[in-house]
Amino acid sequence: MALVVQKFGGTSMGSIDRIVNRVAQKVISEKKKGNDVVVVVSAMAGETDRLINLVKSITEEPNERDMDFVVSTGEQVSAGLLSIALNNLGFPAVALSGWQAGIRTDRAFTKARILSINTDKIKEYLNEGKIVVITGFQGITENGEVTTLGRGGSDTSAVAIAAALNADRCDIYTDVDGVYTADPRIVPDARRIPVLSYEEMLELASLGAKVLQIRSVEFAMKYRVPLRVRSTFAEDEGTLIKEEDETMERVIVRGIAHNKNEARITVERVPDKPGIAAKIFDALADANIPVDMIVQNVSVDGFTDISFTVEKNDASKAERITKKVAEEIGARGVIRDDKIAKVSIVGLGMRSHAGVAGKVFETLAKYGINILMISTSEIKISCIIDEKFTELAVRVLHEAFELDKDEKERALI
Amino acid sequence: MALVVQKFGGTSMGSIDRIVNRVAQKVISEKKKGNDVVVVVSAMAGETDRLINLVKSITEEPNERDMDFVVSTGEQVSAGLLSIALNNLGFPAVALSGWQAGIRTDRAFTKARILSINTDKIKEYLNEGKIVVITGFQGITENGEVTTLGRGGSDTSAVAIAAALNADRCDIYTDVDGVYTADPRIVPDARRIPVLSYEEMLELASLGAKVLQIRSVEFAMKYRVPLRVRSTFAEDEGTLIKEEDETMERVIVRGIAHNKNEARITVERVPDKPGIAAKIFDALADANIPVDMIVQNVSVDGFTDISFTVEKNDASKAERITKKVAEEIGARGVIRDDKIAKVSIVGLGMRSHAGVAGKVFETLAKYGINILMISTSEIKISCIIDEKFTELAVRVLHEAFELDKDEKERALI
Numbered sequence: 149m150a151l152v153v154q155k156f157g158g159t160s161m162g163s164i165d166r167i168v169n170r171v172a173q174k175v176i177s178e179k180k181k182g183n184d185v186v187v188v189v190s191a192m193a194g195e196t197d198r199l200i201n202l203v204k205s206i207t208e209e210p211n212e213r214d215m216d217f218v219v220s221t222g223e224q225v226s227a228g229l230l231s232i233a234l235n236n237l238g239f240p241a242v243a244l245s246g247w248q249a250g251i252r253t254d255r256a257f258t259k260a261r262i263l264s265i266n267t268d269k270i271k272e273y274l275n276e277g278k279i280v281v282i283t284g285f286q287g288i289t290e291n292g293e294v295t296t297l298g299r300g301g302s303d304t305s306a307v308a309i310a311a312a313l314n315a316d317r318c319d320i321y322t323d324v325d326g327v328y329t330a331d332p333r334i335v336p337d338a339r340r341i342p343v344l345s346y347e348e349m350l351e352l353a354s355l356g357a358k359v360l361q362i363r364s365v366e367f368a369m370k371y372r373v374p375l376r377v378r379s380t381f382a383e384d385e386g387t388l389i390k391e392e393d394e395t396m397e398r399v400i401v402r403g404i405a406h407n408k409n410e411a412r413i414t415v416e417r418v419p420d421k422p423g424i425a426a427k428i429f430d431a432l433a434d435a436n437i438p439v440d441m442i443v444q445n446v447s448v449d450g451f452t453d454i455s456f457t458v459e460k461n462d463a464s465k466a467e468r469i470t471k472k473v474a475e476e477i478g479a480r481g482v483i484r485d486d487k488i489a490k491v492s493i494v495g496l497g498m499r500s501h502a503g504v505a506g507k508v509f510e511t512l513a514k515y516g517i518n519i520l521m522i523s524t525s526e527i528k529i530s531c532i533i534d535e536k537f538t539e540l541a542v543r544v545l546h547e548a549f550e551l552d553k554d555e556k557e558r559a560l561i
Numbered sequence: 562m563a564l565v566v567q568k569f570g571g572t573s574m575g576s577i578d579r580i581v582n583r584v585a586q587k588v589i590s591e592k593k594k595g596n597d598v599v600v601v602v603s604a605m606a607g608e609t610d611r612l613i614n615l616v617k618s619i620t621e622e623p624n625e626r627d628m629d630f631v632v633s634t635g636e637q638v639s640a641g642l643l644s645i646a647l648n649n650l651g652f653p654a655v656a657l658s659g660w661q662a663g664i665r666t667d668r669a670f671t672k673a674r675i676l677s678i679n680t681d682k683i684k685e686y687l688n689e690g691k692i693v694v695i696t697g698f699q700g701i702t703e704n705g706e707v708t709t710l711g712r713g714g715s716d717t718s719a720v721a722i723a724a725a726l727n728a729d730r731c732d733i734y735t736d737v738d739g740v741y742t743a744d745p746r747i748v749p750d751a752r753r754i755p756v757l758s759y760e761e762m763l764e765l766a767s768l769g770a771k772v773l774q775i776r777s778v779e780f781a782m783k784y785r786v787p788l789r790v791r792s793t794f795a796e797d798e799g800t801l802i803k804e805e806d807e808t809m810e811r812v813i814v815r816g817i818a819h820n821k822n823e824a825r826i827t828v829e830r831v832p833d834k835p836g837i838a839a840k841i842f843d844a845l846a847d848a849n850i851p852v853d854m855i856v857q858n859v860s861v862d863g864f865t866d867i868s869f870t871v872e873k874n875d876a877s878k879a880e881r882i883t884k885k886v887a888e889e890i891g892a893r894g895v896i897r898d899d900k901i902a903k904v905s906i907v908g909l910g911m912r913s914h915a916g917v918a919g920k921v922f923e924t925l926a927k928y929g930i931n932i933l934m935i936s937t938s939e940i941k942i943s944c945i946i947d948e949k950f951t952e953l954a955v956r957v958l959h960e961a962f963e964l965d966k967d968e969k970e971r972a973l974i
Contacts, residue, residue, distance in 0.1 A: 164615065164618045168619060202577065202638070202642060203641075203642065205577045206577060206580075206581060206642060206645050206646050207645065207646075209649075210645045210649070211648040211649075214645045214648065214654075214656050215645065217637060217644075217656050217658075218637070218641035218645070221634035221637050224631070224634050225612065225634055228627045228628070228630040228631035229615060231624065231630075232616060232620065232623045232624055232627045232631070233619050235623075235624040236623070236624075241627075242626070243630050247660075248706075292682070293661075
């Protein structure tokens with residue numbers, strides 16, 4: 149007998165029909181296997197927005213404590229409805245709110261973090277043979293105040309509950325049936341990835357972001373909770389995200405991610421002296437602007453160029469700050485480029501296989517795609533390219549690494 | 562400085578506009594007088610029904626525990642919204658749910674009764690100078706489960722909180738401006754009653770039922786909480802309901818209530834032996850049918866007639882049961898009459914003034930209204946009459962006792 153945590157999002161819980169005919173059936177099917185089942189639910193699609201709009205029609209800057217007090221009711225309704233449906237179908241169930249389930253958080257209203265989970269009550273109901281339905285997205289402070297975890301927080305609730313209960317598996321049910329080798333809207337013959345490691349999932353964030361809150365993957369990695377992404381509306385195994393094992397390195401490239409949401413800033417002719425780079429990035433950090441890739445080349449005649457990327461939203465602020473620092477340090481100038489994209493290939497197998505980078509560069513060159521920046525980690529190669537080549541780059545890399553084939557049938561470079 | 566509890570019903574909380582421009586203003590006006598203010602709110606009009614309909618679209622017989630879990634969210638939303646509005650207007654406030662406010666109830670889901678209130682948290686916030694907004698209609702069991710108190714339960718919540726806090730006053734804000742000497746739809750010159758006793762209010766239930774949950778008046782009487790019924794949408798003092806004092810007996814008739822919602826059942830020619838009446842009323846009690854008036858006349862030749870009234874809803878069931886008992890005890894038969902009405906005059910002054918009953922009978926006779934049954938208490942005279950005379954009876958009694966005049970200007974019979 150296993151203990152399984154299932155999480156259903158707002159689309160899955162979107163109507164009474166879906167709750168009764170889709171979600172409850174998935175829960176019952178797991179229970180019928182003889183497993184203990186804990187279910188974590190989001191609010192019905194649209195409900196959280198309805199509540200936020202009610203609040204915003206009073207003031208654009210509401211008291212955040214009371215905001216959470218109001219918005220947290222969405223999950224209470226959906227959890228109660230699912231429990232009612234399960235009981236009605238003959239499967240004893242009980243609904244618990246965040247505070248009833250013992251989910252303790254800090255006091256950062258609207259974006260609280262889970263501190264601990266007291267699982268006594270959950271276990272008590274499981275021991276009675278009940279299915280336990282818990283509201284996602286929320287918790288309670290030490291002082292008994294209701295908090296919410298921020299958008300997508302139900303994934304984190306589910307993983308945290310799975311970790312606290314030492315669950316055998318955490319199934320994230322959603323409206324897609326898994327994580328793919330590339331965005332299927334760009335690459336029609338992208339394949340569902342059957343198994344991948346937490347590290348690969350984090351690097352493939354832009355593929356998973358539509359499916360999973362990234363914080364929940366970090367949480368799952370930290371507590372070694374196997375995550376399965378699967379569809380509420382279909383019957384299949386989805387994608388399993390788990391700890392790396394020896395079989396995983398056999399696949400060189402697991403998937404291809406792309407991101408059009410960054411801008412590049414270049415500081416030209418920077419005097420190559422110790423502490424210069426720090427001046428730029430300290431200034432950005434002070435302004436709370438996260439920097440993604442940083443590239444600095446060897447210097448010529450005591451000068452160098454430094455390039456980095458930031459989120460497009462932050463680009464104009466970052467440009468302003470960088471220009472100020474550039475003047476102070478005597479650089480020639482600052483160039484900003486918003487028309488870029490990042491394409492990344494990800495796979496644990498790169499560690500043990502040479503020639504992957506060469507093949508990436510060769511493939512892009514063959515199609516006339518110029519590489520503007522390169523950044524690599526042990527399991528990832530990211531290239532910044534001109535934004536207009538994004539889809540082409542994803543497609544030709546997908547083909548070059550044979551990602552349209554079953555993992556076992558791919559050539560080893 | 563006083564401590565005032567204010568209660569606002571669903572109509573008062575019916576829209577963001579009303580919450581911000583009516584309710585919040587009433588709260589602030591009380592706070593500005595230097596008082597400590599605790600506010601108890603119902604769900605926004607229509608919201609509780611919306612939630613019940615969601616549940617009922619799954620099953621007509623939902624698990625009641627989960628039903629309460631869902632339905633209780635209506636007040637959480639409205640309480641949060643009012644607190645947000647107050648904070649936004651510059652008056653520090655905090656919203657508390659039933660469980661946060663320490664409202665302990667029994668486990669009778671959907672119709673729970675309040676057992677105790679731990680006021681620590683409420684007092685803590687009051688001491689910080691905050692307005693405390695509490696969800697009506699709900700509480701928590703010893704085991705941490707959410708309960709609701711049944712329709713109209715927010716009145717009871719407000720009175721119970723006022724009692725537990727030893728509040729100076731509990732103001733029930735609603736869409737009428739007080740309790741009237743008669744239903745103003747029948748008697749256009751009915752007057753608002755400025756002050757009356759709990760006992761009078763309970764006897765005038767049919768006047769107050771549209772305004773106050775009767776259980777809340779019993780609660781207020783038990784704990785001696787002065788209640789004031791007043792309008793959210795007007796500026797006046799409303800009606801004060803409080804403990805009897807020596808000035809109250811000066812008014813002979815406080816008001817006239819009527820009730821068309823009863824039916825009369827008569828058992829004819831009942832053998833007048835001990836225990837016969839018990840047989841009838843035990844059978845009705847076993848079937849959970851409440852009996853209102855009971856009249857039995859002196860017997861003639863060892864036989865008597867017994868009449869009683871029940872709610873119209875229960876009439877056909879009561880008739881069936883009574884017929885069965887009538888056969889067993891050898892009575893002649895059972896007659897049922899649904900076309901009756903009860904008209905009652907109520908006033909503490911009746912105790913010390915003779916001639917009130919005579920004046921009632923004389924007035925009704927003068928207009929050809931036949932009295933079918935009479936029942937009296939110390940402070941009430943009720944007559945059962947033919948239903949078609951209801952409005953006429955109320956009007957002529959209102960006139961006879963000069964209830965259209967100020968209390969001080971009325972003749973003493």
